[in-house]
Each structure stands twice: as structure tokens, then as C-alpha cells.
Amino acid sequence: xxxLKFLVIGIIFGIVMFKSEAAxxxxxxxxxxxQSFHMYGIIGSAVSLGILGTWLIKKFKLKSIDGAxxxxxxxxxxxxxxxxxxxxxxxxWALAGSCPGPIYTLIGAGYLPILVTFLxxxxxxxxxxxxxxxxxx
Amino acid sequence: MDWILEPWPWYVGGPMIAGVLFLLxxxxxxxxxxxxxxxxxxxxxxxxxxxxxxxxxRAKRWNLVVVAGAxxxxxxxxxxxxxxxxxxxxxxxxxxxxSMGFESAGEAYLPNELFATEAFTDxxxxxxxxxxxxxxxxGARYAGGCTSGxxxxxxxNLQLPSLIAVVGFFIGGLIMVHLLFPLIF
Numbered sequence: 001x002x003x004l005k006f007l008v009i010g011i012i013f014g015i016v017m018f019k020s021e022a023a024x025x026x027x028x029x030x031x032x033x034x035q036s037f038h039m040y041g042i043i044g045s046a047v048s049l050g051i052l053g054t055w056l057i058k059k060f061k062l063k064s065i066d067g068a069x070x071x072x073x074x075x076x077x078x079x080x081x082x083x084x085x086x087x088x089x090x091x092x093w094a095l096a097g098s099c100p101g102p103i104y105t106l107i108g109a110g111y112l113p114i115l116v117t118f119l120x121x122x123x124x125x126x127x128x129x130x131x132x133x134x135x136x137x
Numbered sequence: 138m139d140w141i142l143e144p145w146p147w148y149v150g151g152p153m154i155a156g157v158l159f160l161l162x163x164x165x166x167x168x169x170x171x172x173x174x175x176x177x178x179x180x181x182x183x184x185x186x187x188x189x190x191x192x193x194x195r196a197k198r199w200n201l202v203v204v205a206g207a208x209x210x211x212x213x214x215x216x217x218x219x220x221x222x223x224x225x226x227x228x229x230x231x232x233x234x235x236s237m238g239f240e241s242a243g244e245a246y247l248p249n250e251l252f253a254t255e256a257f258t259d260x261x262x263x264x265x266x267x268x269x270x271x272x273x274x275x276g277a278r279y280a281g282g283c284t285s286g287x288x289x290x291x292x293x294n295l296q297l298p299s300l301i302a303v304v305g306f307f308i309g310g311l312i313m314v315h316l317l318f319p320l321i322f
Contacts, residue, residue: 003202005164010206011213013157018214019141020150024224025247029234032307032314035227041147042154043288049155050293057162064165075281075291075298082280082287082298086305089276089283093306094313095321096269097247099284100277101170103270104204108211111247113256113266120270125174127271128278129189135279 017105025097032094081137092124142220158289166199169286170207171277173200215246222246237322265321280305 017023020042031039056062057070064070093099096117098106103121106114128135145153158168175190176197184191215222223244226234234242241249249255256262277283280302282291288306291299 003199005160006166006199006202007206007209009157009160009164010203010208011210012153012160012206013203014207014210014212015214015218016145016150016153016157016210017207018211019145019218020147020153021144021224021246022150022154023211025251026224026226026230026234026242026245028310029314030226030230032310033230033233035230038147042151045148045151046154046158046289047292049152050158050289051295053155053159054293054295062163064163066165068165070162070165072294074294075296078298079301082301083305083308085276085278085280086287086302087276087309087312088272089280089302090306090309090311091313091317092269092272092274092276092309093284094310095317096266096273097251098269098273099170100174100273101207101283101285103273104170104207105211105214106247106252108208108213109215109246110212111252112254113252113262116263116266117270117273120267120272121171121174121274121277122177122270124271124274124276125171125278126178126183126187126190126274128275129175129178129183129187132189 013101014105014108017102018109023098023102023105023109028094028097078137081135084136096120141218144222144225154289155293158293161203167286168290169282170203171274171283171286172197173204174274175278176200237318239322276309 021027022042027039030036062070098117100121103114103118107118161168176194179190179192179194224246226243231243239248239250251262251265282302287299287302292303
């Protein structure tokens with residue numbers, strides 16, 4: 001039962017990704033052509049509310065449902081890994097037209113060729129594990 | 138209730154993504170949709186060959202349950218919560234895509250050229266989907282997160298590393314669409 005809440009959260013996420021069209025290759029292309037506000041509206045409103053909520057959680061020292069204090073771990077300082085990793089990710093995001101969340105959504109929606117992208121993402125993750133010590137971080 | 142069957146506008150989708158972020162935070166976890174790929178590699182035995190994957194994946198099972206939910210959510214949305222799924226992209230985007238050979242622009246959810254079942258027998262489509270996936274998987278781990286972990290979670294917590302990563306995402310996306318797409322399509 002402790003996993004049921006994660007299943008429900010995942011289902012909500014999958015529905016939102018599909019219905020908001022954030023899982024559409026066309027929307028990603030349109031975003032990188034700056035020809036619509038749609039994706040910027042989605043990301044911008046999500047981040048604005050995210051900043052507000054995160055600030056409130058810190059200000060009122062809110063606890064999670066199991067009673068533990070909610071802590072936010074700062075991300076490790078670096079430039080190269082975020083910039084180089086980010087650029088490679090962005091190339092893939094625009095080419096396949098999906099990021100990891102929408103890949104799963106599209107598998108469920110029945111667009112089976114996205115399974116090739118999913119296998120590629122697993123392979124890419126494995127290659128990173130292999131090469132990690134040789135990359136600038 | 139007809140609005141449910143219509144595409145959801147950004148001011149519904151964006152706030153609901155923030156809702157998912159906070160549901161996970163209050164469940165004691167963090168929002169990130171790419172670390173599950175690492176968990177799957179570990180389950181597949183990658184830890185025997187590569188130390189990076191030698192961790193106890195049992196603690197990450199919740200992550201795979203979220204993934205299962207995202208698959209089910211996609212199924213429900215496409216089959217029960219949608220009327221016409223054609224994405225109403227900007228007219229100038231349709232024109233450009235048609236000139237690149239995407240006949241389905243403005244008439245489908247995804248381009249048929251890449252995502253219809255026939256794509257399985259098209260070597261170019263397969264290469265695009267595979268290389269895109271490799272870049273997504275490799276880039277997400279190298280950058281330590283993807284659109285959810287950096288662009289939503291990280292920016293919400295005002296993390297400079299996440300801002301650098303998001304700038305990187307856009308540099309990569311702009312290079313692909315403006316410089317490489319004319320060579321590919």
C-alpha cells in the first residue's frame with residue numbers, strides 16, 4: 001500500500017503530460033522555434049508556483065506525510081557537467097521530441113516507436129556510467 | 138466536462154506539474170523522471186560491470202512505481218480523456234514542418250513520419266529515435282537531472298546549477314532545431 005500513492009502521482013503526471021501536449025514532438029519543435037507561448041507558459045507557471053511553494057515549505061518548516069522535516073539538498077557546485085550534460089540532453093530532447101517523463105507517457109499512449117527512444121535512453125545512461133570517470137565534472 | 142477531452146491549456150498543465158512536484162515532496166521524495174533509468178540499469182545487472190550502478194536499487198522502487206503510473210496515465214489520457222488529439226501548433230510552424238516533409242504537422246499528436254508503426258521499418262526514423270534517446274539518457278545523467286529534476290525541481294529551489302543545466306538544454310535544443318534539422322530533414 002505504501003507504493004499506491006506513487007502510482008497515483010505517476011498516473012496524474014502521465015495524464016498531465018499527455019493532455020497539456022508537453023509530450024508532443026510538435027510542441028517541443030514549436031518551442032525551440034519560439035513560435036508559441038504554450039511550452040513557456042507550462043514551464044513558467046510550473047516554476048513560478050514551484051518557487052512559491054518551496055519558499056512556503058521552508059518558511060513554515062513543513063513536514064512530509066511521514067512526519068519527517070522536508071529538506072532540500074543543494075546541488076553540487078560545478079559548471080562543466082551542467083552545461084555539457086545540459087547541451088547533450090537538449091540535443092536529444094529536440095531530436096526525439098520528448099524528455100524522460102513523456103517517453104513513459106507515450107509508451108502508455110500506444111506510440112510504440114518511442115520504445116526505441118526508451119532503449120536509447122537506457123543505453124545512454126549505461127554509457128554515462130562507463131565513461132563517468134573520464135568526463136569533466 | 139467537455140473541457141477534459143480538449144487539449145489542456147498551459148495554465149492548467151503548468152500548475153498541475155507544480156502539483157505533482159509538491160505531491161512528491163510531501164510524500165518524502167523528489168521530482169525527477171530520469172534517475173529511474175539508472176535504477177533500471179542497476180536492476181539489469183549493470184552494477185556487476187560498472188561501479189556507478191552498484192547501489193541498492195530496492196530503495197528506489199518508488200521511482201519505478203511513478204514510471205508505471207506515468208505509463209498508465211498516458212494510456213488513460215489517450216484512450217479515455219481525449220477527443221481529437223491533433224496538436225494545434227502555430228501556422229508558421231506547420232508551414233515549416235510541411236516544407237521539411239512532415240505531412241502530419243497540425244493534424245496529429247506526433248509526426249507519423251517518426252511515430253507511426255511504419256517507423257519500425259524506416260532506418261532513418263529508427264536512427265533518429267535511438268540517437269535522440271542516447272543523448273537524452275547520457276545528457277540527463279551527466280547533467281544530474283532532466284527537465285523535471287532541473288527545470289522544475291531545481292529552479293523551484295533557486296539552484297544555480299539547475300539554471301546552468303536549463304540554459305544547456307536550450308542551447309542543445311536550439312542547435313538541433315536551427316542548425317542540425319536542416320541537415321537531417
